[in-house]
Amino acid sequence: MSLQTSAADVARALTAARALVVTAGAGMGVDSGLPDFRGPEGFWSAYPPYRRLGLTFEEAANPEHFEGDPAFGWGFYGHRTNLYRATVPHAGFGLLRGWAARLGLEPFVVTSNVDGQFQKAGFDEERIVEIHGSIHHLQCTGPCSDDIWENREAIPVDEATMRAGRVPTCPRCHAPSRPNILMFGDWSWLPDRTRIQEQQFDNFLARNSGRRIAVIEMGAGSAIPTIRATSERIGWSLAKATVIRINPREPRIDPPHLSLPCGAVEGLEGIRRELEKL
Numbered sequence: 001m002s003l004q005t006s007a008a009d010v011a012r013a014l015t016a017a018r019a020l021v022v023t024a025g026a027g028m029g030v031d032s033g034l035p036d037f038r039g040p041e042g043f044w045s046a047y048p049p050y051r052r053l054g055l056t057f058e059e060a061a062n063p064e065h066f067e068g069d070p071a072f073g074w075g076f077y078g079h080r081t082n083l084y085r086a087t088v089p090h091a092g093f094g095l096l097r098g099w100a101a102r103l104g105l106e107p108f109v110v111t112s113n114v115d116g117q118f119q120k121a122g123f124d125e126e127r128i129v130e131i132h133g134s135i136h137h138l139q140c141t142g143p144c145s146d147d148i149w150e151n152r153e154a155i156p157v158d159e160a161t162m163r164a165g166r167v168p169t170c171p172r173c174h175a176p177s178r179p180n181i182l183m184f185g186d187w188s189w190l191p192d193r194t195r196i197q198e199q200q201f202d203n204f205l206a207r208n209s210g211r212r213i214a215v216i217e218m219g220a221g222s223a224i225p226t227i228r229a230t231s232e233r234i235g236w237s238l239a240k241a242t243v244i245r246i247n248p249r250e251p252r253i254d255p256p257h258l259s260l261p262c263g264a265v266e267g268l269e270g271i272r273r274e275l276e277k278l
């Protein structure tokens, strides 16, 4: 199945749809220049200090640092906060928003990324599920309460040691705060913000269950399969849903769903060209 043939099929599915679900995994950020943490080498080439320390992504993204050595915990998350604040979302975000508006598709986003790029690209905050939380929101390390608040902290990080110059604290109990992100081996993540988002998504699916839905999935791998499972659950449970899987390494999905074996921007640009022919 050639890319061109598939992109034409996708364009037809999009024009027939009334709702658009965008599901995004870690590969979505690659075209914005964000590092891919896949495998130890991917992580260490993005963060050489952790190679010296022999720390994997799973070990760096661990809540124990916020308890034991918060300046070290905030080294990793402060660096990423600064990186995501500085990142410009790639052109694919704008294409998706444009299609939703022009083709009259009710949109919703489900992302495993904590980087806030969909909000930054102008997607409605009320139409996004961040299944692993958001780096732009904080909670208490304890936690002493269920409070989740916006991350407005300046967090300078020494890139040689990956230690933060200051540690944001909880306004209630003054213990270190931490990102409201589900980390590895995490028993203190507060799920309330994500639960509300999931409720909004359930309402969206209930509203659109009888309509044609296009699900565009990008950069979602099988290592942490939550996003792929979400796309497939919609694709197989709703009779009028078509899943479009855009993935350079693991594009496979069974027909009648569609597959583009490429990166997010390349796939979306291919769809754009086909839409212009219709």
Ligand SMILES: [Zn+2]
Residues within 6 Å of the ligand: 140, 141, 142, 143, 144, 145, 170, 171, 172, 173, 174, 175
């Ligand atoms: Zn607290």
